[in-house]
Amino acid sequence: MTFQFLINSLTTGGAERVAATLVGELAKRHRILFYGLEKDCFYDISGGVAYRPLSRLSLYTPYWIKLAILPLLFFRYLNLTRRNAPDLLLSFLELSNFINIMVGKTLRKPVVISVRIHPGAMYPRRTLYGILHRALIRCLYPKASRIVVVSEGIKRCLVRDFKVPSEKMEVIPNPHPLELYRAKARAPLSPAEEAIFRKGPVFINMGRLTFQKGQWFLIRAFRKMVDECPDARLVILGDGELRDKLEELVRNLGLEGRVHFLGVQRNPFKFLARAHCFVFTSLWEGLPNVLIEALAIGVPVISVDCPSGPREILCPEVDIEEKLDYPYYGSFGILCSPLPQETIWEGLEGRPFLPQEEELSSLMLAITKDKGLRTRYMQGFLRSQDFEWRSVIDRWERVLERAVC
Incomplete structure (x- = not known):
């Protein structure tokens, strides 16, 4: 045919x-x-x-x-x-x-x-x-x-x-070609890339730098957690029309050298495999591939409970319309409160942390300090096999x- x-x-x-x-x-x-x-x-x-x-x-x-x-x-x-x-x-x-x-x-x-x-x-x-x-x-x-x-x-x-x-x-x-993902995850990093992952926990996000993806919330939440974990780093893979604004926000929050924009990568899996946790901040989705990719590599996932997809992937035990108390510790990842559909480019003097940002920051800190929690959520490859x-x-x-x- x-x-x-x-x-x-x-x-x-x-x-x-x-x-x-x-x-x-x-x-x-x-x-x-x-x-x-x-x-x-x-x-x-x-x-x-x-x-x-x-x-x-x-x-x-x-x-x-x-x-x-x-x-x-x-x-x-x-x-x-x-x-x-x-x-x-x-x-x-x-x-x-x-x-x-x-x-x-x-x-x-x-x-x-x-x-x-x-x-x-x-x-x-x-x-x-x-x-x-x-x-x-x-x-x-x-x-x-x-x-x-x-x-x-x-x-x-x-x-x-x-x-x-x-x-x-x-x-x-x-x-999802899971075997291919795992093979690519074994690829080496360049010396400059390796230096990012050498010291302290690294959080990672992948996606276009657009309004839908909400990365400014992640950067602000990361700013709060580095007060207690100064060695932490944040890597963002992807490109888009908001890159200049996001880089400016990083400077306004004093995060130069801690947040790294690495652009579009043909092999994102080598970065995923070395990350401490994948953090997802989209305002809406369909069925986000990046969550399944993170699970396939065995990286713990923290995700906002946006419509739709994260709950179906990370918490298949919960109906998509069931009311949850956040944070929700699901079978394959942690769900946190949905984020508002607004951009925030001001420094902390102009816009204090939102409750959702504080919740996200607390979860990022918890998965850094609680080895048992992190180990629990490194088993996501079991869920990825369904895809x-x-x-x-x-x-x-x-x-x-x-x-x-």
Whole structure:
């Protein structure tokens, strides 16, 4: 069969990496045509599949420009689809999902879309951006043949808030090549990198430096804990539009030499393997890959209980809508209070620590001082096995084949 795949881009990110993995595996048994709305391509694709951008747009093109040329991209993709005559259309991420559904309905092709972020949190009702996306999701998503969501939290949100039929959806988590992660974790560090990890506990965070990821809360919480653990270090992997602001916050808090921005790394696992603890501060998610990656390497995890994903990964024993008292010491990680959707760039004189920051700081200090606590949460690799890539890819293939039939 011929599957035609559409994604916003292949820039650095969890959804993009999963797309590259899925396309490479499907190409072993099917013909795959792989298109992107933007030109960015960070990940390699196996199976001889070429990534074909539909435009010269990039990650840093203003979002409203992307929306403005959406009709042009729609017609370009429509003509390509008519010419290629695929058996099925598949897409990741909202803009690509919108286009794929419209093209599929126009040409009467089966369409499978994947929703990878919590739409209720991602698209707030108080903004024009959120209102527009909510309207398009409510209008278009019920028209898809099948909808793959990465978490139960996303599924419940789509049913409750967007009236998407539950029977059209299937929860399939992200696939993870666990053996590859562990092999990469054994790679050596450079002398400069080794020096960061040589003295004191190192906390680590990975992700784009964007509003969604909330790293300013982590930096402020870290500032509080270094008063009692001055040898501690914080490593942040990733890049994005907030890097300058985050670096300025580090200077304002007097954390130069203690917080290290190491940018995008093709092998983050060698850093994870040497970290004392992984700390996650996102304001919203879907099913964060970085938590599963940390568990696979055996790194203890502290995560905010944001919608959605962290609770499902770290605390599968708890229903996603159950009210918790924080901090919650789950089966595979520690959950702390969700963070507010606001940025804080002032020093401590302008904005004292929030209660959530104090809670996060206390947990970071506890996992440094309590050896038993840290040992307890170094067993996360047991949970990571539930996301092993082979079984996940098999589930994807069954969904796609049923959609064609």
